[in-house]
Amino acid sequence: MTEIDDYSSRVLDVVDAIPPGQVMSYGDVAEYLGAGGPRQVGRVLARYGGGAPWWRVIHADGTPAPGHDATALEHYLAEGTPLLSREGTARRGVRVNMRQARWHGPGR
């Protein structure tokens, strides 16, 4: 049994609530919860992200998490997440179109 802290559980709950094609920045999740900070959210995902769509949680710039940017890209293509990646821009810096994909709680 993997008991999880209340805070971690809440973070995972929010991440799991993010609809496909939408994403939230670490800072947005922290602000949405009204507790901790972006670093804490990142730490939780790094620890318990295995049971939640961590790829839907990215930097404020729209860049996916390090070490798994390739995996995240696969999910974005499968979910239909609006990407800014283009032949013109460096494909190495795969970014998500936050202006479109940014999700703020249910109903938005």
Next chain:
DNA sequence: GTGCTGACACAGG
């Protein structure tokens, strides 16, 4: 108690 590290955010170059 002190210091370092980390799946970050923001500003400057």
Next chain:
DNA sequence: ACCTGTGCCAGCA
């Protein structure tokens, strides 16, 4: 678009 420095919060040796 990329790198560096600084600030913020929490965990760990």
